[in-house]
Amino acid sequence: MNHALQIRSALVSEQLPAPAQAWLQALVAQQPPQQRTLPALVAAAKARLLSTDLTTPGLLDASLPPPVFPRELLSASAVSAREIRLSHDVVAQVVDLENLSQSRWQQVQALEAIERGEQKRGREIIRVPAAGDAEQDDGGDETDAGDRNGRPAAQAASTGTATGTSDANATHRLVLQDAAGQTLFALELTRIYRIGIGRLRMGEKVLLKKGIVAARGTLLLEPASVKFLGGQVESLHKTWVEGRLARLRSEATAAGSG
Structure with missing residues (x-):
């Protein structure tokens, strides 16, 4: 399993919405090589996700049912x-x-x-x-x-x-x-x-x-x-x-x- 999928799985387990694969890959690429351990990447992704407007285009995984109001x-x-x-x-x-x-x-x-x-x-x-x-x-x-x-x-x-x-x-x-x-x-x-x-x-x-x-x-x-x-x-x-x-x-x- 690549880093993006592992990060998404960790975030979903914490009941956060699943970010898009491209968003996660871009976040991983922005981290210094020495900080690309899974715990550090999950923490960075969580902090970034929580500080991002949910309505931002391309933020969430479009392949999953949208967690929106019925x-x-x-x-x-x-x-x-x-x-x-x-x-x-x-x-x-x-x-x-x-x-x-x-x-x-x-x-x-x-x-x-x-x-x-x-x-x-x-x-x-x-x-x-x-x-x-x-x-x-x-x-x-x-x-x-x-x-x-x-x-x-x-x-x-x-x-x-x-x-x-x-x-x-x-x-x-x-x-x-x-x-x-x-x-x-x-x-x-x-x-x-x-x-x-x-x-x-x-x-x-x-x-x-x-x-x-x-x-x-x-x-x-x-x-x-x-x-x-x-x-x-x-x-x-x-x-x-x-x-x-x-x-x-x-x-x-x-x-x-x-």
């Missing part, structure tokens, strides 16, 4: 259906995130703190990893019970956003995008501490497990139904922070003057 979830009738269950696993990426429990100004403050590389824990300002450090955290589901920094759920629950408020009872709405560029809303049905402004980054890959329920066209997320694979797409994250800040400031100003 038609019944994307049809116009889905919004009137009480319950549709996902018929197969889908790897998607996060392209939007909103804390529905916060006011617009609170969301502005949280995003401004992220821009400065800061967050608050209680009254203590802490530094958070820079965007370029994302590859050091593979985002595995071992942190599902806590937060991105590995704190347990009980401690993560007491961790505030930039306003110092707890997100233990927050509800987040996400927009998830599949490899075909199709998007669906997702809503926390049960609080998942891995989801939060400053913890979840745009372009991060998530595995939506077969059987997850969609109600009225919206995926309902519970800890057992989703696995966080990690990564981020720097261009998506930067555009999202800047664009969301502008929208929130405009909306907050309009609401304040209304």
Whole structure:
């Protein structure tokens, strides 16, 4: 078995989508000869895959069934259906995130703190990893019970956003995008501490497990139904922070003057 096939097999075993053969061969060719051991190549491929937009042409193996949202979830009738269950696993990426429990100004403050590389824990300002450090955290589901920094759920629950408020009872709405560029809303049905402004980054890959329920066209997320694979797409994250800040400031100003 050649390196490309071995790497693909290793990635698929970790529930990542299968990259195209040409993409893998190009990645192998770019590595220095001394780093072409299988473990090193798998690590490099995983990091590159997690930091690449899923919709990039030629990224995924076209010979395999595309891991995309099923038609019944994307049809116009889905919004009137009480319950549709996902018929197969889908790897998607996060392209939007909103804390529905916060006011617009609170969301502005949280995003401004992220821009400065800061967050608050209680009254203590802490530094958070820079965007370029994302590859050091593979985002595995071992942190599902806590937060991105590995704190347990009980401690993560007491961790505030930039306003110092707890997100233990927050509800987040996400927009998830599949490899075909199709998007669906997702809503926390049960609080998942891995989801939060400053913890979840745009372009991060998530595995939506077969059987997850969609109600009225919206995926309902519970800890057992989703696995966080990690990564981020720097261009998506930067555009999202800047664009969301502008929208929130405009909306907050309009609401304040209304």
